[in-house]
Amino acid sequence: MTGMKKKAEVTIYDISRALNISASTVSRGLNNSPQVRKDLRKKIMQTAQDMGYQHNKFAANLRQKRTRTLGVVIPRIDSHFMSTVISGMEKVANNSGYQLLISQSEESAVLEEANIQALFNSRVDGMLVSLSYETRNSDSFRNILRKDIPLVFFDRVLECTNCVSVVIDNFRAGYEATQHLIDQGCKKIVHVAGSLNRNVYSERYRGYRQALTDNSLPFDDRMLVVTDLGDNSGMIIVNQLLNNGTTPDGIFTANDTSAVSLICELKRKGYRVPEDIAVTGFNDDPVSRIVEPNLTTVHYPGRAMGEVAASTMIRILEGTQYEKVNSITLAHELIIRQSSLRSGKEPSS
Amino acid sequence: MTGMKKKAEVTIYDISRALNISASTVSRGLNNSPQVRKDLRKKIMQTAQDMGYQHNKFAANLRQKRTRTLGVVIPRIDSHFMSTVISGMEKVANNSGYQLLISQSEESAVLEEANIQALFNSRVDGMLVSLSYETRNSDSFRNILRKDIPLVFFDRVLECTNCVSVVIDNFRAGYEATQHLIDQGCKKIVHVAGSLNRNVYSERYRGYRQALTDNSLPFDDRMLVVTDLGDNSGMIIVNQLLNNGTTPDGIFTANDTSAVSLICELKRKGYRVPEDIAVTGFNDDPVSRIVEPNLTTVHYPGRAMGEVAASTMIRILEGTQYEKVNSITLAHELIIRQSSLRSGKEPSS
DNA sequence: TTTAATTGTGCAACCGATTGCAAAAAATAG
DNA sequence: CTATTTTTTGCAATCGGTTGCACAATTAAA
Numbered sequence: 001m002t003g004m005k006k007k008a009e010v011t012i013y014d015i016s017r018a019l020n021i022s023a024s025t026v027s028r029g030l031n032n033s034p035q036v037r038k039d040l041r042k043k044i045m046q047t048a049q050d051m052g053y054q055h056n057k058f059a060a061n062l063r064q065k066r067t068r069t070l071g072v073v074i075p076r077i078d079s080h081f082m083s084t085v086i087s088g089m090e091k092v093a094n095n096s097g098y099q100l101l102i103s104q105s106e107e108s109a110v111l112e113e114a115n116i117q118a119l120f121n122s123r124v125d126g127m128l129v130s131l132s133y134e135t136r137n138s139d140s141f142r143n144i145l146r147k148d149i150p151l152v153f154f155d156r157v158l159e160c161t162n163c164v165s166v167v168i169d170n171f172r173a174g175y176e177a178t179q180h181l182i183d184q185g186c187k188k189i190v191h192v193a194g195s196l197n198r199n200v201y202s203e204r205y206r207g208y209r210q211a212l213t214d215n216s217l218p219f220d221d222r223m224l225v226v227t228d229l230g231d232n233s234g235m236i237i238v239n240q241l242l243n244n245g246t247t248p249d250g251i252f253t254a255n256d257t258s259a260v261s262l263i264c265e266l267k268r269k270g271y272r273v274p275e276d277i278a279v280t281g282f283n284d285d286p287v288s289r290i291v292e293p294n295l296t297t298v299h300y301p302g303r304a305m306g307e308v309a310a311s312t313m314i315r316i317l318e319g320t321q322y323e324k325v326n327s328i329t330l331a332h333e334l335i336i337r338q339s340s341l342r343s344g345k346e347p348s349s
Numbered sequence: 350m351t352g353m354k355k356k357a358e359v360t361i362y363d364i365s366r367a368l369n370i371s372a373s374t375v376s377r378g379l380n381n382s383p384q385v386r387k388d389l390r391k392k393i394m395q396t397a398q399d400m401g402y403q404h405n406k407f408a409a410n411l412r413q414k415r416t417r418t419l420g421v422v423i424p425r426i427d428s429h430f431m432s433t434v435i436s437g438m439e440k441v442a443n444n445s446g447y448q449l450l451i452s453q454s455e456e457s458a459v460l461e462e463a464n465i466q467a468l469f470n471s472r473v474d475g476m477l478v479s480l481s482y483e484t485r486n487s488d489s490f491r492n493i494l495r496k497d498i499p500l501v502f503f504d505r506v507l508e509c510t511n512c513v514s515v516v517i518d519n520f521r522a523g524y525e526a527t528q529h530l531i532d533q534g535c536k537k538i539v540h541v542a543g544s545l546n547r548n549v550y551s552e553r554y555r556g557y558r559q560a561l562t563d564n565s566l567p568f569d570d571r572m573l574v575v576t577d578l579g580d581n582s583g584m585i586i587v588n589q590l591l592n593n594g595t596t597p598d599g600i601f602t603a604n605d606t607s608a609v610s611l612i613c614e615l616k617r618k619g620y621r622v623p624e625d626i627a628v629t630g631f632n633d634d635p636v637s638r639i640v641e642p643n644l645t646t647v648h649y650p651g652r653a654m655g656e657v658a659a660s661t662m663i664r665i666l667e668g669t670q671y672e673k674v675n676s677i678t679l680a681h682e683l684i685i686r687q688s689s690l691r692s693g694k695e696p697s698s
Numbered sequence: 699t700t701t702a703a704t705t706g707t708g709c710a711a712c713c714g715a716t717t718g719c720a721a722a723a724a725a726t727a728g
Numbered sequence: 729c730t731a732t733t734t735t736t737t738g739c740a741a742t743c744g745g746t747t748g749c750a751c752a753a754t755t756a757a758a
Contacts, residue, residue: 009743011744011745012745013744013745022709023708023744023745024708024745024746025706027744027745028706034705036706040706040707052492054469054470054492054496056411057471057745058407058410058411058416058472058743058744059713059743059745059746060744061407061713062407062714062743062744063744063746063747064746065713076436077435077436077439078429078433078436078652079432080429083426083427083428083431083432084427086427086451087453090426090451090453091453094452094453099452099471101448101450102439102449102451103439103443104439104440104443120403121403121406123405143403146401231635264639286580287639290609290640291639291640303427358713360714360715361715362714362715370737371737371738372715374736374737374738376714376716376717377716377717377736380716384735384736385737386736389736405715407714407715408714409714409715409716410715410743411713411716411743411745412717412743413716413743699758702756702757704754704755704756705752705753705755706751706752706754707753708750709748709750709751710747710748711748712745712746713745713746715742716741716743717742719739719741721738721739722735722738723734723735724734724735725732725734726731726733727731728730
C-alpha cells in the first residue's frame with residue numbers, strides 16, 4: 001500500500017452548484033465580504049457547514065502569496081527559558097491568526113542554515129530566530145533578506161540593518177551580577193560563559209570585566225571558563241579551576257543550569273556556598289528557587305520576550321509598525337538569594 | 350501602508366524560457382526524475398540556482414494534496430516533559446522532511462477544539478495530540494476522523510478505534526511507586542493527582558489504589574488530593590491535609606513539580622522528609638536530582654515518546670506501517686532516591 | 699418616469715507546480 | 729536501411745480559492 005488516499009474535497013464549486021450561484025460569490029460570502037447580500041452570506045455559510053466544506057489554505061495562499069505562518073529557528077526547545085519563550089510566541093501568534101513553524105538548530109550552523117532554507121521554501125511570512133552557538137555571520141539569511149522577508153532576532157541576536165532584535169541589556173545584567181558579588185566582599189571572581197560568539201555571553205562577560213575594572217580588581221585569563229553551560233558543566237568547571245590553581249571566592253555563571261550543577265559539585269567537594277564561594281546564575285529558572293542554597297540569579301523575561309518578538313513581527317507584517325525599530329530591550333532584574341549572600345545580610349525580598 | 354509587498358517570483362516557467370525547454374521538464378529535472386537526461390537535469394538545477402529560483406510549496410501541495418506537515422496539539426509547551434517530547438518529535442519529523450505546526454490548548458477544551466480546526470484547515474497530513482485537562486470526549490476529532498487523517502495520541506490519550514496511542518504503563522508505574530512507599534514502611538499514603546479525566550492521572554491513581562488493596566491498607570477519600578499539580582500545589586496540598594486532619598507518612602504525587610513544591614512546603618512546616626513523610630514524584634525532571642532530599646520518581650521517557658509518536662505517524666503516512674497498531678507502551682522506571690528512603694537503606698543505584 | 703448612483707453577482711484569468719498521455723528523438727534489433 | 733523498443737520531452741489539464749472588471753439589479757435622485 002502506498003500511503004493514505006484522501007477523500008474527495010468539498011469545494012466552493014460544489015457549494016456554488018448547490019446554491020446555483022457563482023464560485024466567486026461563494027468565496028466572497030465565506031470571507032464575509034460586504035459585497036454579498038447579508039442573507040445570502042448566511043445561506044452560503046450554512047450550506048458550507050452542511051456540506052462539510054473545508055477551507056483550503058493552499059489554494060488561498062497560492063493566490064494571495066502569503067501564509068500567515070511564522071518560521072521559528074532556535075537552538076533547542078527543551079530548556080525552561082526557550083520553551084517559555086515559544087509558549088508566549090505561540091499564544092500571541094495564535095491570537096492573531098498566525099501559526100508557528102518551529103525548528104531546532106541543535107547549536108549547529110549547518111542545521112540552522114538548512115532549517116532557514118526549509119522555512120524559506122515553506123514561504124513563511126516572517127522569521128523569528130535565536131542563533132546557534134556556531135553561527136558566525138548573517139550569510140544564511142541572504143535569501144530571507146533579499147526577498148524582504150521580515151526578520152526578528154531574539155535573545156541570541158546578530159547586528160543587522162534590516163531587522164529587529166529583542167533582547168535584555170546583557171552588559172548591564174552582567175555588570176550588576178558581578179558588582180553584587182563584589183559588594184558581598186568577593187575579591188576573586190570567576191566567570192563561566194557560553195560561546196563568546198554570541199552576544200548574550202560576550203555582553204555578560206563584558207559587563208563582568210567592566211565591573212572588575214571599575215572596582216580595581218585584577219583579571220587574568222584563568223578567571224574565564226567557557227563551557228556548554230550544560231547539565232554537567234559543574235564538574236568541568238571545578239576541574240578546570242583546580243588544574244588552573246585558581247580558587248575563587250565568587251563565581252558568576254551565564255546560566256542557571258550550570259550554576260546549579262556547579263553548586264552541587266562544589267558542595268560535593270566540601271566547599272561551602274556562599275561562605276567559601278558565592279555563586280550567581282542567570283535566567284531565574286524555577287530550579288534556582290529549589291537548589292540549596294537558593295540561587296541568586298538574573299530574572300530573564302522569557303514569556304515576554306516571546307510575546308514581544310511575535311507581536312513586533314505581526315505588526316511589521318500588517319504594516320502597523322510605523323517607526324523603524326532596530327532593537328527592543330526588555331527589563332531584567334537581579335534576584336538576590338542565599339547563594340551569594342555573605343555577611344549574614346538578608347536577601348532584599 | 351498595508352503590509353509587505355512581495356517581490357516577483359522566479360518560477361519554473363522562467364527557467365523553462367531561459368533554457369528553451371518545457372516547464373514539465375524543468376519540474377521533473379528539479380525533482381531529480383530519471384525521466385530527464387542527466388546532463389539536462391544538472392543544467393536545470395544550475396540555472397535554477399543562478400536565477401534564484403525558490404520552490405513554491407503551495408503550488409506543489411495544492412496539486413499533490415499533501416503538505417508534509419504534522420499538526421501538534423498539547424496543553425502547554427513550557428514544561429520540561431513536554432518540551433522534551435516536542436524536541437524529539439521535531440527532530441524525527443525534520444529528518445524525514447516533515448514540519449511541525451504546534452499549538453497549545455492551555456488545558457482548555459474550547460481552545461483545543463479551535464486549534465484542531467485550524468490545523469485541519471491547514472491541511473496537516475496527520476495530527477499528534479496530548480489532551481487538555483478539560484476534554485471530555487472525542488467530539489472535536491470528528492472532522493479529522495471523518496477525513497481519515499491519521500491521529501496519534503501521546504501521553505494524555507483517548508480510547509479510540511482508528512488511532513494510535515503512545516503511552517507508558519501508568520497503572521503499573523503508580524502501583525510500583527506506591528508499593529515502594531509501602532516497602533519503606535509507610536502505612537498511610539496520600540496520593541496527589543491531576544484531573545482524573547485524563548488517563549495518565551486516573552491510571553496512576555488506580556495503580557495506587559490497587560497497591561493499597563494488595564497490601565491490605567485502608568483508603569478513605571481524604572487520602573486523595575486533586576490539584577493542578579503546579580508550582581504552588583505544595584502549599585495547597587499541605588493545607589488540605591491539615592484541614593482534613595490527615596497526617597500521612599507517605600505521599601505519592603503524580604508529577605515532580607508538585608512533589609518538589611510539596612517537599613519545600615513540608616520542610617518549611619518542620620516535617621522531615623523522608624523520616625516523617627516519604628515522598629515520591631513522577632517524571633524524573635532534572636529538578637528531582639537537585640531538590641534536597643533528592644526525589645524518588647518515575648522516569649518518563651519524554652524524548653523517546655516524541656520520537657516514537659512522530660515516527661509512527663510518518664510510517665502510517667508513508668504506508669510502511671503494515672500492522673494495525675492501536676497502542677505503543679514505552680518502558681518506565683522507578684528511580685529511587687533519598688526522598689523516600691527510610692530505614693537507612695541505600696538507593697539501588 | 700427617466701437618469702444616476704449604488705449594490706450585488708458572475709466571468710475568466712490567475713497563482714505555480716505536477717502529471718497522464720502522446721509524440722518526438724534516440725537507441726537497438728532485424 | 730527499415731522496424732521496434734526505449735528514452736526524452738512537451739502539451740494541456742488540474743489542484744481550489746481569489747479578485748479585477750464588467751454587467752445586472754436595485755435603489756435613490758431628478
